[in-house]
Amino acid sequence: MSTILIALHVIVCIALIIIVLLQMGKGAEAGASFGAGASNTVFGASGGGSFMGKVTAGAAVIFMLTSLSLAYFYGSPSSQSVMPSSVAAPAAETPAPVPAAPAAEEEKK
Numbered sequence: 001m002s003t004i005l006i007a008l009h010v011i012v013c014i015a016l017i018i019i020v021l022l023q024m025g026k027g028a029e030a031g032a033s034f035g036a037g038a039s040n041t042v043f044g045a046s047g048g049g050s051f052m053g054k055v056t057a058g059a060a061v062i063f064m065l066t067s068l069s070l071a072y073f074y075g076s077p078s079s080q081s082v083m084p085s086s087v088a089a090p091a092a093e094t095p096a097p098v099p100a101a102p103a104a105e106e107e108k109k
Contacts, residue, residue, distance in 0.1 A: 002070070005069055012062050014087065019052065019055055
């Protein structure tokens with residue numbers, strides 16, 4: 001179940017990014033470079049503004065529903081915890097050996 005939700009969520013995320021980038025605005029966005037300027041004849045006299053707005057709203061609703069369902073699914077108490085139930089006691093520390101001073105070099109000077 002979670003694999004299907006994650007796959008749907010990723011697909012909707014990518015679709016939402018593409019839909020937002022293809023929308024026509026006041027300036028020349030990415031939609032103008034891909035030929036979205038000619039969408040007025042395809043979608044009728046009102047243009048593609050209302051159509052793209054409805055598609056964006058639909059994708060946003062699906063995105064929010066998948067986000068909430070994934071949060072509920074992974075936030076349930078039946079899911080496994082990242083933390084272990086018991087923590088092992090730390091090992092006894094042994095002191096590090098102290099290096100000997102180079103006495104032979106000092107005697108030569």
